[in-house]
Amino acid sequence: KAGVTQTPRYLIKTRGQQVTLSCSPISGHRSVSWYQQTPGQGLQFLFEYFSETQRNKGNFPGRFSGRQFSNSRSEMNVSTLELGDSALYLCASSPGGGVTDTQYFGPGTRLTVL
Amino acid sequence: AQSVTQLGSHVSVSEGALVLLRCNYSSSVPPYLFWYVQYPNQGLQLLLKYTTGATLVKGINGFEAEFKKSETSFHLTKPSAHMSDAAEYFCAVSDWGGSQGNLIFGKGTKLSVKP
Numbered sequence: 368k369a370g371v372t373q374t375p376r377y378l379i380k381t382r383g384q385q386v387t388l389s390c391s392p393i394s395g396h397r398s399v400s401w402y403q404q405t406p407g408q409g410l411q412f413l414f415e416y417f418s419e420t421q422r423n424k425g426n427f428p429g430r431f432s433g434r435q436f437s438n439s440r441s442e443m444n445v446s447t448l449e450l451g452d453s454a455l456y457l458c459a460s461s462p463g464g465g466v467t468d469t470q471y472f473g474p475g476t477r478l479t480v481l
Numbered sequence: 482a483q484s485v486t487q488l489g490s491h492v493s494v495s496e497g498a499l500v501l502l503r504c505n506y507s508s509s510v511p512p513y514l515f516w517y518v519q520y521p522n523q524g525l526q527l528l529l530k531y532t533t534g535a536t537l538v539k540g541i542n543g544f545e546a547e548f549k550k551s552e553t554s555f556h557l558t559k560p561s562a563h564m565s566d567a568a569e570y571f572c573a574v575s576d577w578g579g580s581q582g583n584l585i586f587g588k589g590t591k592l593s594v595k596p
Contacts, residue, residue, distance in 0.1 A: 371524070400583055400584075402584075402586075409586060409587075409588045409589060410571065410573075410584075410586040410589075411586075412576070412583045412584065412585070415583050423583055425583075457524055457525065459525075464583075466513050466575040467513050467530075467532040467575070469515075469527050469530060470527075470584060471527070472517075472524035472525040472526070473524050474522075474523055474524045475523075475524050
């Protein structure tokens with residue numbers, strides 16, 4: 368099976384712009400989670416989608432949003448970009464998002480905000 | 482609420498030496514624990530996980546971890562380090578509080594392997 372794919376791999380934006388990142392999960396996986404990774408804060412959970420519904424959300428401002436499509440592909444959007452949004456954004460998929468499920472991670476999208 | 486603490490942000494070992502990466506967790510419910518590895522410019526790859534059953538868990542690439550409830554620990558070990566083990570390692574616990582299995586990660590431990 369193909370792994371989790373994320374596009375684009377790299378992005379450079381300027382403050383105030385908005386950005387959309389895309390994630391395609393492993394075939395058959397219905398849960399998609401997003402994480403932000405920074406040197407200072409480490410890996411932090413953004414949100415999780417299952418069957419097109421957001422089931423869980425981390426402690427991030429409303430500028431961070433996401434959605435999931437009927438084929439389980441997911442996008443996340445960040446509006447009004449700030450310098451502090453520069454990070455590696457990782458997407459992970461799992462069959463059902465249960466507490467014992469293994470999450471399979473994509474390679475990430477590295478976002479740089481200038 | 483669950484949390485994870487990884488002792489040592491950097492660990493350096495010689496090739497062939499024992500690798501020991503420490504992880505302690507805090508959880509008021511049965512913890513489900515994971516170790517992931519991240520190579521430069523890549524995503525995270527699962528090494529092993531503990532859910533229930535045997536407390537000694539074997540993973541890929543010769544790694545293993547032992548769940549010790551009395552010590553609230555889940556340390557990762559490998560008997561003999563290889564140069565290819567140089568990477569960053571993350572311990573994580575499933576977040577029950579979020580009602581689904583999203584992960585709470587430790588800060589990570591960067592492993593260096595000296596020839």
